[in-house]
Amino acid sequence: MEPAEAGGRALPEAGILAPILGPTLAYRSYRRRWLVLLATCTLSCSNAMCWLTFAPVADQTARYFHISMDRVNWLSMIYLVVGVPFGFGTTWILDTLGLKTSLILSSWLNLAGCAVQYLSVAFFIPHDNWKYPLLMVGQTLGALAQPLVLFSPTKLAALWFPEQQRATANMISSMANPLGILFANILSPMLVKEPSSVPMLLGVYAVPAVVACLLTTVGIRDKVPPTPPSAGAANSTSEPFITGMKMLLKNKAYLILMVCFGGGVGIFTSFSALLQQIMCVRGYSNSFAGLCGALFIVFGIVGAFALGLYVDRTKKFMETTKINFCLTAFASIAFALVSRIRDQPYGLAIVCSLFGLFGFSIYPVGMELGVECSYPVGEATSAGLIFVSGQLQGALFILLLPALARPVTSDGSACQVGVGAALDWTIPTLVMAGICSLEACCFAHFFHTEYRRISAEDYEDIAAGHDGIATE
Numbered sequence: 001m002e003p004a005e006a007g008g009r010a011l012p013e014a015g016i017l018a019p020i021l022g023p024t025l026a027y028r029s030y031r032r033r034w035l036v037l038l039a040t041c042t043l044s045c046s047n048a049m050c051w052l053t054f055a056p057v058a059d060q061t062a063r064y065f066h067i068s069m070d071r072v073n074w075l076s077m078i079y080l081v082v083g084v085p086f087g088f089g090t091t092w093i094l095d096t097l098g099l100k101t102s103l104i105l106s107s108w109l110n111l112a113g114c115a116v117q118y119l120s121v122a123f124f125i126p127h128d129n130w131k132y133p134l135l136m137v138g139q140t141l142g143a144l145a146q147p148l149v150l151f152s153p154t155k156l157a158a159l160w161f162p163e164q165q166r167a168t169a170n171m172i173s174s175m176a177n178p179l180g181i182l183f184a185n186i187l188s189p190m191l192v193k194e195p196s197s198v199p200m201l202l203g204v205y206a207v208p209a210v211v212a213c214l215l216t217t218v219g220i221r222d223k224v225p226p227t228p229p230s231a232g233a234a235n236s237t238s239e240p241f242i243t244g245m246k247m248l249l250k251n252k253a254y255l256i257l258m259v260c261f262g263g264g265v266g267i268f269t270s271f272s273a274l275l276q277q278i279m280c281v282r283g284y285s286n287s288f289a290g291l292c293g294a295l296f297i298v299f300g301i302v303g304a305f306a307l308g309l310y311v312d313r314t315k316k317f318m319e320t321t322k323i324n325f326c327l328t329a330f331a332s333i334a335f336a337l338v339s340r341i342r343d344q345p346y347g348l349a350i351v352c353s354l355f356g357l358f359g360f361s362i363y364p365v366g367m368e369l370g371v372e373c374s375y376p377v378g379e380a381t382s383a384g385l386i387f388v389s390g391q392l393q394g395a396l397f398i399l400l401l402p403a404l405a406r407p408v409t410s411d412g413s414a415c416q417v418g419v420g421a422a423l424d425w426t427i428p429t430l431v432m433a434g435i436c437s438l439e440a441c442c443f444a445h446f447f448h449t450e451y452r453r454i455s456a457e458d459y460e461d462i463a464a465g466h467d468g469i470a471t472e
Contacts (some may be wrong), residue, residue, distance in 0.1 A: 050117070333357065
């Protein structure tokens with residue numbers, strides 16, 4: 001027998017519908033959902049700021065703590081190292097213990113990390129041998145907090161927001177993290193003009209952590225809203241964690257998404273980390289590289305906002321993701337070509353803006369697509385595996401691309417003296433463009449899926465006779 005249809009979409013099989021068939025519910029959304037969203041955004045932004053506190057002022061940090069640049073780089077790399085293994089535990093925490101527990105735990109870990117960071121520069125810690133270890137402990141605590149908040153957007157959108165607002169809510173909470181990265185890139189150089197300003201920097205960055213901790217601890221009172229806003233919310237964690245993991249590993253569409261879209265996340269991670277090194281050898285200053293990084297993030301946020309509104313209206317998750325992924329591949333090729341040329345600031349600024357506009361903007365849509373193709377698996381589990389895939393591939397790219405670069409002697413290099421020989425990044429940028437293009441082509445050709453959650457909700461609405469959602 002062919003599956004019935006609702007709203008032009010094929011309805012899922014009975015096994016998928018089984019979790020949602022039951023007593024009729026009057027779906028309802030609450031104004032407090034915006035407070036939960038604000039708390040999540042503040043926490044994500046604060047955590048991103050703590051992550052990149054020292055990267056924009058690495059030289060001043062090294063002078064203040066009397067450490068090498070390699071040890072400064074580890075202050076950022078620790079987030080990558082900790083995030084992969086702890087990511088698996090985070091999926092269990094979110095889908096088993098709930099969003100409230102995850103966010104509160106994340107906020108306190110983030111605040112504790114900032115407190116230990118500030119302790120490392122306290123006057124009663126005079127010995128340099130104690131300062132850096134304390135600083136690394138603080139960064140590690142922040143790294144533990146990161147997956148707990150980064151995995152939350154899809155769960156938050158599913159539990160608290162009605163169907164027509166889910167993609168927008170996911171977009172807002174997802175883009176809070178790159179907004180924190182943007183703040184760090186702007187504030188750190190502004191606040192630290194000399195090494196003695198590092199303690200002030202840590203004090204300033206602790207303020208958002210305190211605010212986020214208060215908002216989550218006091219503002220998030222319920223694990224779930226009293227009445228779900230949709231059929232999907234009523235069954236958000238319908239599958240046990242282990243069962244959900246097994247279902248994902250047998251889901252062909254999800255595995256393609258995890259590898260290809262996770263590769264896209266890895267490309268953007270390595271791009272952000274290596275942008276200054278790629279550009280300085282062609283004579284571009286650090287400030288201009290920072291501007292290009294800022295344009296990359298700003299246009300990504302603008303694009304994500306537009307795409308979030310679009311897919312909320314049209315539900316064209318798959319088409320939107322495929323088109324933008326292919327456009328991202330073209331932007332990566334353009335960057336590889338333009339970055340080889342000197343004295344092209346406008347061209348580089350435009351290319352970096354387009355790279356962010358097309359690529360960064362599909363992150364929240366891709367996460368929603370992961371939920372749609374894996375329903376009824378818990379949202380945190382589906383988002384978590386994509387995140388882990390992105391972290392692993394990002395680490396691989398960060399190790400691979402510099403190894404492909406070749407030393408070059410050039411009088412026009414703007415790379416700082418004392419950081420080693422300038423490197424020619426022609427081959428690495430072309431390889432990055434090739435990887436991005438390959439993954440975009442594979443995703444566009446091989447990825448096909450039904451929107452399982454939307455179809456299940458359509459079926460439930462028809463069966464229950466729902467004609468709207470009440471709003472508080």
